[in-house]
Amino acid sequence: MxxxxxxxxxxxxxxRRLGDLAANEADGAPVIRVHGNGDLAGARxxxxxxxxxxxxxxxxxxxxxxxxxxxxxNQGSADVRQPSVSGWCDTTMVPICTADHISGAHTAQRDCxxxxxxxxxxxxxxxxxxxxxxGFDSRWPVVEDYALWRxxxxxxxxxxxxxxxxxxxxxxxxxxxxxxxxxRRLRAATHAAIDEALPWR
Numbered sequence: 246m247x248x249x250x251x252x253x254x255x256x257x258x259x260x261r262r263l264g265d266l267a268a269n270e271a272d273g274a275p276v277i278r279v280h281g282n283g284d285l286a287g288a289r290x291x292x293x294x295x296x297x298x299x300x301x302x303x304x305x306x307x308x309x310x311x312x313x314x315x316x317x318x319n320q321g322s323a324d325v326r327q328p329s330v331s332g333w334c335d336t337t338m339v340p341i342c343t344a345d346h347i348s349g350a351h352t353a354q355r356d357c358x359x360x361x362x363x364x365x366x367x368x369x370x371x372x373x374x375x376x377x378x379x380g381f382d383s384r385w386p387v388v389e390d391y392a393l394w395r396x397x398x399x400x401x402x403x404x405x406x407x408x409x410x411x412x413x414x415x416x417x418x419x420x421x422x423x424x425x426x427x428x429r430r431l432r433a434a435t436h437a438a439i440d441e442a443l444p445w446r
Contacts, residue, residue, distance in 0.1 A: 246319040248274045248300035248369060250310070251292035255281040263306035266417060271304055273315045286381035286389045293372075293380050301372045303390075308332075308367065309416035313409075318369045323405035325397060326369045327353045332414030339406040340365060352406035358398035359445045361436070362391035367412035374402055384442075385435050392439045399446060 250271045254264035261280045268278040277295045281288035289303055300318075304310060311331075318326050331337035341350040344360035353363040378396035381389050398404070 253288035311411035317410035328410040
């Protein structure tokens with residue numbers, strides 16, 4: 246698979262160290278390592294600017310990719326390929342969408358992005374699609390990955406789950422996980438603002 250891994254972090258020394266560890270452990274693809282001073286969206290876009298492969302995968306500093314990740318991803322056919330995730334709810338599974346637009350819980354499909362974000366940041370995506378929507382948007386203090394996936398879905402991308410590829414969340418100890426920023430209230434408000442800024446069609 247013609248893919249690059251972007252490990253982008255920003256801020257204090259702990260994140261620089263975690264990102265360096267993640268970059269050293271990312272196996273099976275060239276790694277672009279960025280540590281920025283602004284925000285995560287900006288750091289990821291710095292990395293994206295250095296990608297010259299057909300596909301890109303964004304890896305958080307405190308996460309990891311299981312062996313064979315890209316071999317498994319290469320078996321898929323969609324524009325965006327969602328892995329199983331370990332470290333969520335003490336299990337390993339493909340995150341599901343529970344919105345009632347389809348009967349029963351299901352893995353990510355294009356229309357799921359109308360209701361929320363069933364994707365993890367480590368989904369493998371065509372680089373051209375990320376560039377076509379302008380990459381990550383620094384307007385959003387949290388859940389900027391939701392804005393990216395939603396914008397790509399609005400542009401008509403296809404999505405599929407690749408259960409054999411495992412993204413390992415919380416692979417190393419992190420005393421200050423970013424998903425605590427602002428709590429649920431900020432996350433809900435940001436989701437609503439993204440939905441308004443990117444109306445579904």
